[in-house]
Amino acid sequence: TIGMIAFDQYGHVAAGTSTNGLTHKVPGRVGDSPIVGAGAYADSLAGAAAATGDGDIMMRFLPSYLAVELMRTGMDPSAACKMAISRIKRHYADFFGAIICANLTGHYGAACNKVDGFLQFHYMVSNGESDAPLLKSVDC
């Protein structure tokens, strides 16, 4: 799955997702990616977020919406991402998932839940600070 957030120079934001979902899913199953507030959310007055992982679990908590609402209150993106993950973890300690967050000033962060085989989450960033996209990572 890809989840993407883009801000133009005026602070206008958009978010999107695209996925083929889980392997061997039951036919007809739809994950969190196309669900507003679950797979992604964007509000040019607050920021944007996009999630990835086990959508069957993540969609129950609207983590992207939560992260954006937390950034609206002034929380920094990394903390907002962590809070969104921790809300899910309270109920599903072993869920597989991660989220990226960015606010209106161009600050960004990410968080993930540590499970076997998933200790670090990688994501890409492109802004005016470098000529090429930067690979970033966060420890789960």
Place this chain on the structure above:
Amino acid sequence: KASLPLVINTWNFKNATEAAWAVLQSGGSALDAVETGCNRCQEEQCDGSVGYGGNPDESGETTLDAMIMNGNTMEVGAVGDLRRIKNAIGVARAVMEHTQHTMLVGESASVFAENMGFIAEDLTTIKSLDIFTQWLKGNCQPNYRKNVLPNPSKSCPPYKPQVKLEQKKQLPADIRSHD
């Protein structure tokens, strides 16, 4: 340190980031950047979890989910369980721009896509067929069924509901298979 414009995306999908960034650099909108970036991943079948030919369902078919959201207008377009159309993010944008709805799903979403000019084609590839074949050979393990007969931890579909409901332990995380 912060600066705008900005593109950020999940996983190590560099070409998608580059594609989105190029749109912004040429004066395109954030919405265009997201659509272009996600479409790049669809075309490149990023890590097998995006686009055609990956993560087949129990019947061996690859189906796609996508969504795009404009943070200025709060408009959204989304598709779920999209079949036979490669450009899911493009169809999601078409839902946003050519309907007053938010999400279309399944066969009807595919018909909508065809009417909007998207080409219908088989999303199966040799790789997805192989994944499906190996799964069948392995008695359809793992799967997401519970409380059905025959026992889904040993047997393939079709299943019927089991009267007595029991808790099924969550499948261990497979980080190659994700939304």
